[in-house]
Amino acid sequence: MDPVDSSAKSTPGSNGSNSASSLPGVASPPERSNSQSNKPSHIAAHRQSFAENQRYPPPSPHAHRHPSFTQQAIQDLLINPPSNRHANTRYAGRDWRDMALSELVPDEAKWADLDTSVEEATMTLLKNNTSNVVLIRKTSDSKTAISTFDPSDLNAYLLVVVGLAKPNEEHVAAYDEISKKAQSQTPISLREIQTLSRKEQLVVLPADSTLDGAIEAFGSGIHRILVTNQSREVTGVLNQLRLLEFFWNEAANFPVIDRLYGSLLRDLQIGTQQIIAINADAPLADALSLMSNEGLTSVAVVDHGLNVVGNISTADVRHLTNTTSLPLLKSSCMHFISVILSERGVERGRDSFPVFYVNPYSTLAHTVAKLVATNSHRMWVVESASPSPSAPATPLLQASHPVPTPAAAAAVGATSPPAPTILIPPTTSTSGPQSPLPGQSIAVVPSAALPGSRISGRLTGVVSLTDILNLFAKSSGLNPSDPSEQRARRRRSSSSSVRPTIEGGRTSVDIRR
Incomplete structure (x- = not known):
């Protein structure tokens, strides 16, 4: 279709007609005069040149076309882009408070033992870990978490290694020992760094628990919840960001949540x-x-x-x-x-x-x-x-x-810079995956x-x-x-x-x- 004909279609705010003459502000093509209609047949049959066609061109529909959106509407569109989220048959008509945690939490818990080295735990933390935490257990055959290892713990450990930590008097000896081991490239276990950072209390809920209990915990300041199966073994981790992402993607199914999104932070x-x-x-x-x-x-x-x-x-x-x-x-x-x-x-x-x-x-x-x-x-x-x-x-x-x-x-x-030495003491070698500078x-x-x-x-x-x-x-x-x-x-x-x-x-x- 010719571009001019395409632009003549109805725009938002028009009466819905596809005829160009019905659009406000768009002029109709000029009618032929009587002198043109009475031309001899041999002249009428003459094919007009491009120059002749352009001698009296019809006005472009773009010349007087009204914008489809006001400036304010465009600004609102930029600030609040239209959502492509639609009702999900899996959640439509349900009360989110009655949903089970198992519907949101996949079985993807990452584990480390107390005797696992900090280097190995760090690699587990940084590699394909959507929950951004490593669960710590006593032995490799256990499914009960006794502690966690996350970026905050890694930060606290780093400060001790480089001598920037300021421990309380009762922890000075432990901090000095960790620092000495790090400098001598001696492996350091997770057991030895349990006192470095203040731990958040572990909140454990069964997989069949409903979401209302989880959001009350998150709204109270808890950052993550450990989800267990019927045998009380931890199978997954639900954190605040994962739950917020769920409410963002599925808001169309939950009117109580969806109506809040249009409100200003000030209000x-x-x-x-x-x-x-x-x-x-x-x-x-x-x-x-x-x-x-x-x-x-x-x-x-x-x-x-x-x-x-x-x-x-x-x-x-x-x-x-x-x-x-x-x-x-x-x-x-x-x-x-x-x-x-x-x-x-x-x-x-x-x-x-x-x-x-x-x-x-x-x-x-x-x-x-x-x-x-x-x-x-x-x-x-x-x-x-x-x-x-x-x-x-x-x-x-x-x-x-x-x-x-x-x-x-x-x-x-340097033409071939040497491989960086990992700051965290290795257990075997430093040839494994490392985070380059x-x-x-x-x-x-x-x-x-x-x-x-x-x-x-x-x-x-x-x-x-x-x-x-x-x-x-x-x-x-x-x-x-x-x-x-x-x-x-x-x-x-x-x-x-x-x-x-x-x-x-x-x-x-x-x-x-």
Whole structure:
């Protein structure tokens, strides 16, 4: 079909007719004059040339065509894209509170024994582990979990190995022993590191338990639930992110949940204004210590104007499991973020940029979509960007090029760089799968050079998975406990945890520099 004819079809907002003359604002082709109709037959039979046809062309329908959407409608479409989710016959018409955990949790628990080396447990944790946790048992034939090993534990172990941990008096001897073994490449078992990090209580539920009990636990601040079979053997793990992803994908089947997605964060009043962040110029080691000491899984990275410029989580510790990556600990947090983003761009074949923030006028749908897309535990709430009191205004505004670490510089200049030595003491050899230092094979690109990078805005709050699942539970008539109790339990006592008040108590932000 000719393009002009195609454009003449009815548009959204028309009366539904396919005739071009019925469209408002579209002129009809001019009628033939009488003089043309009375031409001799031999002239009428003459085929007109292209130039003659263009002498009096009909006006294009595009010239007066009304837009199908207003500017506001386009903006709303960008903020809240149409959902392609449809009713699922498996869940349609059901009350999600009566669903069994077995319907959501596959049998994919990853195990390690108490005598398993930290290196082996780390490889299990980093390789194809959707639950992001390794369950620890006493013996290899047991199916009862007595503890867990996750990125927070790996972070705590790393800090001990490099001498950055600050243990209590009763743990000094144990920390020194671990550090000595690591330096001598002596295998260290999971049994020896059980005192390094504060453990979350293990919550165990049978597979035939209903989902209401699980979401009450998650809304109370529990991060994961161990699911058992009829023999009380752990068969799988359900975590907060997996449950939120389920509610995001299947929201069309649950009106109580679906109606919340259109609400603004400002109106829902969820999240907290008690925030701990770290300055972009601070050493990476300070960020790792901060997360370990405060029991956090991630911290916001801000500039001197409190604008969010990035995010560092315990999951990023995987970039630091080789001895060649040790120089990164002394580099700035901003430099480390550029390393992470550069690696993501190479792995996924496209550039990446931070998307770990929302604003008070973001909808819950927008927030949940970002959490699911980035596999994050929290989104930082920001307002309009504020000027920084020092130059440069923000790391994202300058095209600064981080100074390469010695390891990265050596790798660039060497024709065949040596294989990195794993930081975690090996049990047999270091020829197994290892996480390479991104700086060795990936050019570190400043985040300012990545498409889409810009000032996000001034940090004012945070919305976590716990906050959203707590909202879902309460909206469905359930009674989760106050999540602050769990947060206080995970947070280690520290004299530095007194947080200065910013702008008369409107929000409380502790910025570590």
